[in-house]
Amino acid sequence: MSKVVxxxxxxDEEPLMASVKSLRSNGFxxxxxxxxxxxxxxxxxxxxPRTRIAICAFIYGITGTCLATLMMWYMMVHDxxxxxxxxxxFAYYMNVPAFIPITFESTVLCAAHGMAITFYLRSWLVxxxxxxxxxxxxxxDKFMMVVETKEENKANLESLLRTGGASEIHYK
Amino acid sequence: xxxxxxxxxxLILGKKSYHQITEDIVRPIEGKATKYWxxxxxxxxxxxxxxIMCLCYTIGTxxxxxxxxxxxxxxxxxxxxxxxxxIGHAGTLISAVxxxxxxxxxxxxxxxxxxxxxxxVMCAAIFVLLHTGRPWLDYFLFxxxxxxxxxxxxxxxxxxxxxxAVSTYFxxxxxxxxxxxxxxxxxxxDRAVKPMAKKMYGLLSMGxxxxxxxxxxxxxxxxxxxGLSTPxxxxxxxxVSTDFATSVVPGWHTTIFPPYFVAGAVFSGxxxxxxxxxxxxxxxxxxxxxxxxxxxxxxxxxIVTGSIVGVAYLTELFxxxxxxxxxxxxxxxxxxxxxxxxxxAMMMTCNVVSPQLFWSKKLRTxxxxxxxxxxxxxxxxxxxRFVIIVPTLCRTFLPSTWNMYHPTFVDIGIYTGTIGMFFTxxxxxxxxxxxxxxxxxKSIMKSSGQEYKEKxxxxxxxxxx
Numbered sequence: 250m251s252k253v254v255x256x257x258x259x260x261d262e263e264p265l266m267a268s269v270k271s272l273r274s275n276g277f278x279x280x281x282x283x284x285x286x287x288x289x290x291x292x293x294x295x296x297x298p299r300t301r302i303a304i305c306a307f308i309y310g311i312t313g314t315c316l317a318t319l320m321m322w323y324m325m326v327h328d329x330x331x332x333x334x335x336x337x338x339f340a341y342y343m344n345v346p347a348f349i350p351i352t353f354e355s356t357v358l359c360a361a362h363g364m365a366i367t368f369y370l371r372s373w374l375v376x377x378x379x380x381x382x383x384x385x386x387x388x389x390d391k392f393m394m395v396v397e398t399k400e401e402n403k404a405n406l407e408s409l410l411r412t413g414g415a416s417e418i419h420y421k
Numbered sequence: 422x423x424x425x426x427x428x429x430x431x432l433i434l435g436k437k438s439y440h441q442i443t444e445d446i447v448r449p450i451e452g453k454a455t456k457y458w459x460x461x462x463x464x465x466x467x468x469x470x471x472x473i474m475c476l477c478y479t480i481g482t483x484x485x486x487x488x489x490x491x492x493x494x495x496x497x498x499x500x501x502x503x504x505x506x507x508i509g510h511a512g513t514l515i516s517a518v519x520x521x522x523x524x525x526x527x528x529x530x531x532x533x534x535x536x537x538x539x540x541x542v543m544c545a546a547i548f549v550l551l552h553t554g555r556p557w558l559d560y561f562l563f564x565x566x567x568x569x570x571x572x573x574x575x576x577x578x579x580x581x582x583x584x585x586a587v588s589t590y591f592x593x594x595x596x597x598x599x600x601x602x603x604x605x606x607x608x609x610x611d612r613a614v615k616p617m618a619k620k621m622y623g624l625l626s627m628g629x630x631x632x633x634x635x636x637x638x639x640x641x642x643x644x645x646x647x648g649l650s651t652p653x654x655x656x657x658x659x660x661v662s663t664d665f666a667t668s669v670v671p672g673w674h675t676t677i678f679p680p681y682f683v684a685g686a687v688f689s690g691x692x693x694x695x696x697x698x699x700x701x702x703x704x705x706x707x708x709x710x711x712x713x714x715x716x717x718x719x720x721x722x723x724i725v726t727g728s729i730v731g732v733a734y735l736t737e738l739f740x741x742x743x744x745x746x747x748x749x750x751x752x753x754x755x756x757x758x759x760x761x762x763x764x765x766a767m768m769m770t771c772n773v774v775s776p777q778l779f780w781s782k783k784l785r786t787x788x789x790x791x792x793x794x795x796x797x798x799x800x801x802x803x804x805x806r807f808v809i810i811v812p813t814l815c816r817t818f819l820p821s822t823w824n825m826y827h828p829t830f831v832d833i834g835i836y837t838g839t840i841g842m843f844f845t846x847x848x849x850x851x852x853x854x855x856x857x858x859x860x861x862x863k864s865i866m867k868s869s870g871q872e873y874k875e876k877x878x879x880x881x882x883x884x885x886x
Contacts, residue, residue, distance in 0.1 A: 281632050281633060281634070282632070282633040283630055283631045283632055283633075284631050284633065284636065285439060285604075285608070285631060285860060285863055286604075286631075286636075286860040286861065286863040286864040287636040287637075287639065287640050287860070287864055288633075288636070288864075289864075291633050291636075292633050292634065292636070292637040295633055297633060297634055297637060299637075300634075300637050300638045300641050302638050302641050302642060302645075303641055303644075303645050306645050306649075310649075320564065321576045324564060324571075324573035324574075324576065325573065325575075325576050325577070328571045328573065329571040329572070329573055331575065333575055333577055333578070336577060338577075344576075344577060347576065347577040348576055348577075350579075350582040350585070350586065350656065350660055350663075351576055351581070351582055351585045353652070353656060354582075354585040354586050354589045354653075354656065355585065355589075357589055357593060357649050357652070357653050358585075358589045358592070358593065360645075360649055361592075361593040361596060361597075361646055361649050361650075362592065362593070362596060364642060364645060364646070365596045365600060365642065365646070368600070368638055368639070368642045369627070371638065372632075372634070372635045372638060373628065374603065374627040374628055374629055374635075375627055375628070376624050376627055377624065377627075377628075378627055378628025379628055380607065380610065380611070380623065380626070380628055380629070380630055381628055381629065381630025381631075381632060381635075382607075382611070382630035382631055382632075385611035385612065386611070387611075387630070387631055388604070388607045388608040388610075388611045388612075388629075388630075388631055389439065389440055389443045389608060389611065389612065390438065390439035390440040390443065
C-alpha cells in the first residue's frame with residue numbers, strides 16, 4: 250500500500266491546534282508541525298514526548314562540578330601544595346570555601362555549553378544544514394502540519410483538514 | 422492561549438498581524454542604511470581606531486604610559502573594567518531573570534540588551550587583559566601545564582575566580598544570545614532575495630525550520646539557560662567585588678561589596694540599555710514595539726536599583742564610623758572630603774539624587790528626560806568605580822606613598838576606544854541582526870497586542886450586558 254505525505258497549511262495557530270487534536274482523535278499520526286513561533290501545548294497535542302534535554306543539562310552540570318573539584322584538588326593539594334599568605338593547602342576540605350566560586354562557574358559552564366551542544370546536534374542544527382521547513386512561509390506567518398497516511402485514508406483526512414480550517418493542502 | 426488582564430497596558434501597539442511583525446523587524450536589515458547610521462558608525466570607528474592606536478602604544482611601550490603609579494596601581498583600567506562588566510549585567514538580567522519571572526515586556530528589549538552584554542564584556546576583557554602589563558603572557562591566567570615545573574595558578578585568589586567567572590559569563594551569554602537568534606535568522610533566510618544574504622543567513626540559522634519538536638527543545642534550553650544565567654550573573658559581579666573586598670585595604674575590606682556591586686551593575690546596565698534603545702527605536706521606527714510602557718518599566722528598575730545603591734553608600738559611611746577603626750573612617754572621610762571630593766560629589770548626585778526624580782510619572786514617561794538621565798547614571802556609575810579605586814589608593818597606610826593620579830592621553834584614548842568599539846559593534850548588530858526577538862514577540866501578539874486586547878475587552882463588555 251502506497252503512502253502519501255500531506256502538507257496542510259493554516260493561517261493561524263488556533264485552527265492548527267484544533268486540527269491536530271481532531272486528527273489525533275480520529276487515529277491519525279501527525280508527523281511534524283512547523284510554526285513561526287513556539288505554540289504552547291502543540292507538542293503535547295501532537296503526542297511528542299517531553300524533551301529530556303534538561304536531564305542532560307543536569308548531568309553535564311554535575312560533571313562540571315566534579316571536574317572543577319578534581320582539578321583544584323590535584324593542582325592545589327596533591328601536585329604542588331603552596332602556602333599563600335599563611336593559608337596552606339594541606340587538605341581539600343580546609344580550602345573548600347575558596348574553591349566554591351570556581352566550582353560553581355565550572356558547573357554552569359559545563360551545563361550551559363553541554364546542553365547547547367546537545368540541543369544543536371540532536372536537532373541537527375549545524376552550519377550548512379538544509380532548511381528543515383518545507384515551506385519558507387512557516388517562519389513568517391503560516392503554520393504547517395505534516396501528516397503521513399495510507400492512500401485509502403486520503404479522502405477522509407482531506408475532509409478533516411478542510412473542516413479544521415486548513416487554507417492549503419499539498420500532496421508530496 | 423494565555424489570557425492577560427485588561428488593565429495591563431498592551432506591549433505591541435497598533436494593528437499588527439504576524440506578517441506585519443516580520444516586516445517591521447526585517448525593515449532595517451533589508452532596507453538601506455540611513456545617513457544617521459553612517460554618521461554614527463563613522464564616529465564610532467574613528468574612536469575605535471584611536472583606541473587601537475593607544476592600545477598598541479601601551480603594548481609596545483608598557484603600562485608606564487598610563488597615569489597609574491606606584492601608589493595608585495589600579496586606576497582607569499580597573500575602573501573601566503568594572504564599569505563595562507556592570508553594564509553587561511542588565512542584558513542577562515533582562516533576558517534571564519525576567520524570563521524566569523515571566524515578564525513579557527522583556528521580549529521587545531532582550532535581544533539588543535544581550536547584544537549589549539556581549540559587546541560590553543568584550544570591552545571589559547580588553548582592560549583585564551591589558552592591565553597585567555605583559556598581555557602576551559595572559560595565558561598564565563589559565564591552569565595550563567607549563568614548563569616551569571608544576572607551577573599552577575592559585576585557586577584561592579579572587580583574581581583567579583574572576584578569570585573563570587568572566588570567561589564563563591561571556592561564553593554562556595554568547596550561547597544564550599545565539600540560540601535565541603537562530604529562529605529569527607531562519608525567518609530572514611526564508612525571505613531573503615539576494616543570493617549572498619540567503620547564503621549568509623542560511624549559514625547563521627543552521628537549518629532551523631521551526632518544527633514542533635525543535636521548539637519544545639528550544640523552549641527548554643531557553644528556560645534552563647535562564648536558570649543557569651541568573652545565579653551566574655549575580656556571581657560574576659560578586660566575584661568582581663571580592664577582588665576588592667578580600668584585600669586588606671581600608672575602604673575595600675567590606676562585606677557589603679557583593680550585593681552593592683550587583684545592584685550597581687544592574688543600575689548602570691539598565692541606563693545603558695535605555696541610551697541604546699531610545700536611539701534605536703527612533704532610527705528604526707520601533708515605537709510600536711518598544712513603547713513608553715517599556716521605557717517606564719526600565720525606569721522603575723532604575724529607581725529600585727539606584728535606591729539600593731544609595732542605601733549601600735550610606736551604610737558604608739555609617740559602618741565605617743560605627744566600626745571605630747580609624748583607618749576605615751579616614752578612607753571614607755577622604756573619599757568625601759579629600760582631593761577627589763568632586764568625584765564623590767559627582768557619584769552621589771548622579772547615582773543617589775537624580776534617579777529619585779523618576780518617582781514622578783511625568784518624568785519617567787518623558788523620553789528626552791529619560792535619555793539625559795540614562796547618560797547621567799552612566800557617568801555616575803563610572804565615578805563610583807573611580808571613587809572606590811583611586812581616592813582609596815592615593816591615601817593608604819603609609820603617608821610617604823601618598824600621591825595623586827592623573828590620567829594620560831593613553832588612558833583616555835583606550836577608554837574612548839572601547840566606547841567606539843562598543844558602538845561600532847552595536848551599530849553593525851542593528852544593521853544585520855534582527856534587533857527584536859520576533860518569534861517570541863509573535864507568541865504574545867494575541868495576549869498583549871493592542872488590537873487583540875481591545876477586541877477582548879469589547880467582547881467582555883458585551884457579554885456583561
